Amino acid sequence: MQNTDHEQSIDKISTPPELQCKNSKLRQSHRGVQQNESDIYMSNQYKNSRTPPPTANVLIRRKGPVATSTKQIAGYFTVSGIENELSIPEHDWPCFALKELPDNAYDWLNDHYPVNTNTRKHRCSINYCGTGTGKRYIATRIQIDKIPNDPDLTRIFRIAVRNSNTDQIEVFGGRKGLELIFDYTQWLSTKRNQHRMTTGSLGDYLKRHAGMGYASWNNIVHSNMNYKNNDCDDNIQWEEPLIFRFNGNEYRVFVYYDRYKGLPESVIKYAGKSDAIDYTEVECALPVSRINCNGNNDAVPLFDKLYKYYTWYKIPKVDIKFSLDMRYDIRHISEEDA
Numbered sequence: 001m002q003n004t005d006h007e008q009s010i011d012k013i014s015t016p017p018e019l020q021c022k023n024s025k026l027r028q029s030h031r032g033v034q035q036n037e038s039d040i041y042m043s044n045q046y047k048n049s050r051t052p053p054p055t056a057n058v059l060i061r062r063k064g065p066v067a068t069s070t071k072q073i074a075g076y077f078t079v080s081g082i083e084n085e086l087s088i089p090e091h092d093w094p095c096f097a098l099k100e101l102p103d104n105a106y107d108w109l110n111d112h113y114p115v116n117t118n119t120r121k122h123r124c125s126i127n128y129c130g131t132g133t134g135k136r137y138i139a140t141r142i143q144i145d146k147i148p149n150d151p152d153l154t155r156i157f158r159i160a161v162r163n164s165n166t167d168q169i170e171v172f173g174g175r176k177g178l179e180l181i182f183d184y185t186q187w188l189s190t191k192r193n194q195h196r197m198t199t200g201s202l203g204d205y206l207k208r209h210a211g212m213g214y215a216s217w218n219n220i221v222h223s224n225m226n227y228k229n230n231d232c233d234d235n236i237q238w239e240e241p242l243i244f245r246f247n248g249n250e251y252r253v254f255v256y257y258d259r260y261k262g263l264p265e266s267v268i269k270y271a272g273k274s275d276a277i278d279y280t281e282v283e284c285a286l287p288v289s290r291i292n293c294n295g296n297n298d299a300v301p302l303f304d305k306l307y308k309y310y311t312w313y314k315i316p317k318v319d320i321k322f323s324l325d326m327r328y329d330i331r332h333i334s335e336e337d338a
Contacts, residue, residue: 073184073262073263073264074262076184076207076208076210076211076264077211077214077215077257077259077264078215079215079216079219081215082208082211082212082215090215090216090219091288091289091291091292093212093216093286093288094157094159094286094288094292094302094306095305095306095309097157097159097209097212097284097286098140098142098159098306098309098310098313099309099313100205100209101140101159101161101205101282101284102138102140102161102313104161104205104206104282105138105161105162105163105280105282106138106163106317106320108163108171108280109136109138109163109164109320112165112167112169113135113136113164113166113167115136115318115319135164135166135167136164136319136320136321137163137164137320137321137322137323138161138162138163138164138320138321138322138323139161139162139163139322139323139324139325140159140160140161140162140310140322140323140324140325141158141159141160141161141162141324141325141326142157142158142159142160142306142324142325142326142327143158143326143327143328144156144157144158144288144293144302144303144327144328144329145158153290153293153294154220154287154288154289154290155287155288155289155290155292155293155302156240156285156286156287156288157285157286157287157288157302158283158284158285159283159284159285160243160281160282160283160284161281161282161283162279162280162281163279163280163281164278164279165246165278165279165280166278168247168277168278170247171246171247171280172244172246174247174249175251175268175270178244178251178253178268179266179268181206181207182206182207182210182253182255182266182268183266184207184264184266206242206282207255209242209284209286210238210242210253210255210266210284211255211257211264212286213238213240213255213284213285213286213287214237214238214255214256214257216238216286216287216288217236217237217238217287218234218235218236218259220287220289221236222234234259235257235258235259235260237256237257238255238287239254240284240285241253241254241269241284242255242282242283242284243271243281243282243283243284244281244282245274245276245279245280245281245282245283246274246276246280246281247276247277248273248274248275248276248277249270249272249273249274249276250270250271250272250273250274250276251268251269251270251271252268252269252271253266253267253268253269254266254267254268254269255267288302293328303326303328303331306326307324307326307333310324321336321337322336322337323335323336323337324336
């Protein structure tokens with residue numbers, strides 16, 4: 001007697017996968033199919049001949065490794081995804097920000113204010129706001145703040161990088177340009193896949209930084225024992241914006257991520273007029289754990305690590321005036337190239 005559809009479904013569920021091929025051959029032999037005929041479970045003869053029959057109720061087993069799929073966007077918003085793509089561990093992301101943001105400024109200056117005899121001659125005084133005879137400077141501000149009433153001593157690493165724009169050249173393309181930069185469905189870069197001598201290694205760091213903030217913040221919150229004992233939403237957003245000051249305006253970009261749907265949303269808000277007329281400034285923030293800040297399990301505390309990297313970073317840069325202002329608790333470093 002032939003099995004009913006219900007009995008067949010039960011047979012598939014209860015039968016181990018390694019026995020389903022044998023059972024299939026057995027059922028075929030009862031229907032008059034010769035055992036030496038091809039079997040779709042074990043043969044690929046349909047591959048080059050005709051369209052294979054529907055396989056909705058058929059278990060197909062193939063040799064080789066099992067393929068898994070992950071949304072590509074997760075590479076922007078998970079710690080593991082970012083670490084895999086950058087080959088940089090999470091505790092070094094602040095140093096990576098200190099590399100990429102000045103790199104972007106340096107490349108922009110090389111494009112719009114290239115080194116020539118004039119700039120070499122006037123590598124003299126230029127203050128933080130860009131007045132003076134020089135046209136190429138990069139100023140970096142770093143502030144490590146405490147989060148009030150946080151027993152885990154999480155810190156917020158804030159970095160602002162400013163570069164001169166004495167000729168008031170249009171930057172970013174205004175709001176429309178920012179919308180394109182933070183469109184996670186496409187690449188928009190002056191570096192990626194282009195044969196140009198640039199220092200930035202990514203070409204999409206600005207949108208990636210927003211994902212770093214979300215990934216680190218969720219990683220910190222989810223590892224908090226107090227959080228685990230509460231019935232809270234486990235899709236915590238990083239509320240610190242990326243701030244852009246250029247061409248006399250200020251914009252704030254908030255990037256939110258829906259981990260359940262795997263979809264990001266960029267919200268760009270106009271914050272009003274700014275005094276950034278002859279300079280451009282990008283400011284952003286990352287959460288960092290107390291291990292990185294205080295050096296409890298790290299040989300070099302974050303503050304010292306950042307300063308060491310900064311002093312190394314500017315050595316090979318040609319005809320650039322640098323300045324640095326770093327603050328963390330009672331520690332303060334302020335210096336400017338002579």
